[in-house]
Amino acid sequence: MRILVTGGCGFIGHHLVEHLIKTTFDALPFFNTKADIIVWDKLTYASSGFDRLRDINVFNDKRVSIIGVDFSKKITEGVVSETGDVDYIVHVGAETHVDKSIEDAEPFVTANVVGTLHMLEYARTCKNLRGFFYFSTDEVFGPAPESVKYKEWDRYNSTNPYSATKAGGEELCLAFANTYNVPVVITHTMNVFGERQHPEKFIPTTIRKVLLGEINIVHANKKRTVSGSRFYIHARNVASAITFLFTRAKLREKYNIVGEQEVSNLEMVLLIGNMLGKEPKFELTDFHSSRPGHDLRYALDGSKMFKEGWRIPVEFSRSLAKTVQWYLLPENKRWLGV
Numbered sequence: 001m002r003i004l005v006t007g008g009c010g011f012i013g014h015h016l017v018e019h020l021i022k023t024t025f026d027a028l029p030f031f032n033t034k035a036d037i038i039v040w041d042k043l044t045y046a047s048s049g050f051d052r053l054r055d056i057n058v059f060n061d062k063r064v065s066i067i068g069v070d071f072s073k074k075i076t077e078g079v080v081s082e083t084g085d086v087d088y089i090v091h092v093g094a095e096t097h098v099d100k101s102i103e104d105a106e107p108f109v110t111a112n113v114v115g116t117l118h119m120l121e122y123a124r125t126c127k128n129l130r131g132f133f134y135f136s137t138d139e140v141f142g143p144a145p146e147s148v149k150y151k152e153w154d155r156y157n158s159t160n161p162y163s164a165t166k167a168g169g170e171e172l173c174l175a176f177a178n179t180y181n182v183p184v185v186i187t188h189t190m191n192v193f194g195e196r197q198h199p200e201k202f203i204p205t206t207i208r209k210v211l212l213g214e215i216n217i218v219h220a221n222k223k224r225t226v227s228g229s230r231f232y233i234h235a236r237n238v239a240s241a242i243t244f245l246f247t248r249a250k251l252r253e254k255y256n257i258v259g260e261q262e263v264s265n266l267e268m269v270l271l272i273g274n275m276l277g278k279e280p281k282f283e284l285t286d287f288h289s290s291r292p293g294h295d296l297r298y299a300l301d302g303s304k305m306f307k308e309g310w311r312i313p314v315e316f317s318r319s320l321a322k323t324v325q326w327y328l329l330p331e332n333k334r335w336l337g338v
Contacts, residue, residue, distance in 0.1 A: 001035040004086040006071060006119065007047070007093025008039030011197050012135070012235050014052035016090060019239035021058050038083050040069035041093065052196050072115040075122045086126055090133045090242060091119050094169075097200065098139075098162045098294060105161035112165035113172070120176040131183050131249065133242060134173045138190045138231075138256075139163035143295035151301045152188065152254035159295055170254075177252045185245060186254040190300055194235035194319075195326045199337035202265070203232075203320075206272050207327050208336040210280045218265045220284040221296060227266040227284060228296040233259035234319035237312050244310045258302030261316045275324045 003020060007013040017037055037058075041047050050066070053059040059066075069079055071093065095101065095111040116134065123132045141150040142157030158164035170186055177184040193203045209216050220227045241257040249255065263271070266282065273280030314322075326332055 001088075002038065002084065002086045003035050003088045003090065004038045004040065004083065005090050005092060006040045006069075008037070009041040009043060009047040009050060009052055009066070010093065011046070011052070011194070011201075012192055012238060013039070013041070013092040014056060014196065015194060015235035016092065016239040016242060017053065017058060017064065018056045019236055019243065021061060021063060023243070034063060037064045038086065039064065039066045040071065040079075040083075041066070042070045042072075043068060046096070046198055048196075048198075055196060071118050071122075072110045074118055080122070080125065085128055087128055088131050088133065088246060089119065089123055089126070089129065090135065091116065092135045094135070094166070096137075096162065098160050101160055101162035101165070102292075105165075108161050108165045109168075112162075113168040116169035116172050120172060120180075120182055123182050124176070124180050129183055131185055131246065131251070132173070133245070133249075134169060134184060134186045136166050136170050136186055136188050137163060138188050138298045138300050139295070140167040140170065140188070141298070141300075144297050144299035146297070149299045149301040150256075152256055152304060159292075174252065183251045185249045185251060187242065187245070187257050188254065188300055189233065189238055189257045190259055190298060191230040191232045192235050192238055193232055194323055195332070196335050197235075199335065203268070203272070203323070204327065204336050206269055206280075207276070207324060208338055210269075210273050210276050210278050211336075212338070213278075213281065216269045216280055216282040218269060218282050218284050219294060219296070220265075220286060222286050224284040224286055226296075227264045229262050229264040229267075230298055231259040231262050231300065232268070232316060232320070233257065233312070234314060234316075234323065237314060237319065240313050241305060241310055244305075244308075248308055248310075255305055255308075256300040256302050257305060258300045259316055260302075260312055262299065263316070271320065272324060275321055276328075
């Protein structure tokens with residue numbers, strides 16, 4: 001069994017690699033022999049080089065091969081030859097930062113749309129491919145009104161360049177499934193957190209600011225009375241969902257991978273402050289009027305995965321506490337940017 005993970009040096013990608021290498025898959029018959037993992041990564045600022053793979057002790061693992069690949073360009077014959085045949089492709093690699101997409105949309109179109117095209121073209125050459133898993137986002141649906149949770153096939157309403165490029169990638173996947181029989185499966189995830197996340201993201205930023213006594217800027221509504229909210233989920237829980245789908249997903253289908261608890265931005269700051277034993281400083285700001293493209297609330301319906309039989313291995317409160325405590329260890333504070 002050979003599994004290709006794009007963006008495998010990045011945040012979510014390396015958690016998937018760790019899950020595949022270190023978990024015993026008793027329920028997955030084809031994992032009786034341990035899978036080999038091939039990582040393709042462009043090694044941008046978001047990947048932090050090979051640091052994440054070194055940190056989880058798989059950099060020198062005989063089952064892990066790492067190839068420097070920029071899939072925004074056509075996949076070369078040399079890369080195809082070095083990679084060999086694969087059974088699964090998990091296309092996690094992407095440009096993901098909303099702020100950066102608003103500042104300059106072109107790199108996001110190149111990586112997330114053109115790059116996905118190149119990955120699909122490559123997938124067509126894989127003779128034994130069982131599944132091409134495209135990793136998408138809740139943001140393709142746009143802001144969710146109170147009490148609304150979007151289902152897998154609901155309409156798109158992309159409100160920033162990042163989400164638009166992920167929606168474009170989804171449509172390309174479906175087109176290649178229909179036209180060329182590429183075995184496509186699409187997943188939507190919500191806000192993913194965990195160890196070794198880039199310090200620009202909300203949770204590590206909050207931990208750093210609480211520790212330093214700095215003010216946390218919390219996105220809120222126009223009146224600055226209600227903060228935005230998300231359904232957070234730990235990256236290893238996401239990895240669990242992906243491996244679950246390896247044997248249960250229907251081709252040309254979509255699946256929402258959702259955290260079990262909705263948490264507002266302000267609640268998150270207060271939770272982290274409580275875990276750190278510090279009173280956090282915060283300021284509610286109407287960021288969305290001054291910076292269009294940021295949505296106050298996202299929400300997905302996770303009932304489809306639940307009906308398929310998947311359960312979140314580690315609940316939100318335990319996942320968050322474990323993550324916060326991990327960042328406090330002296331050897332891990334570098335991941336906070338301090």
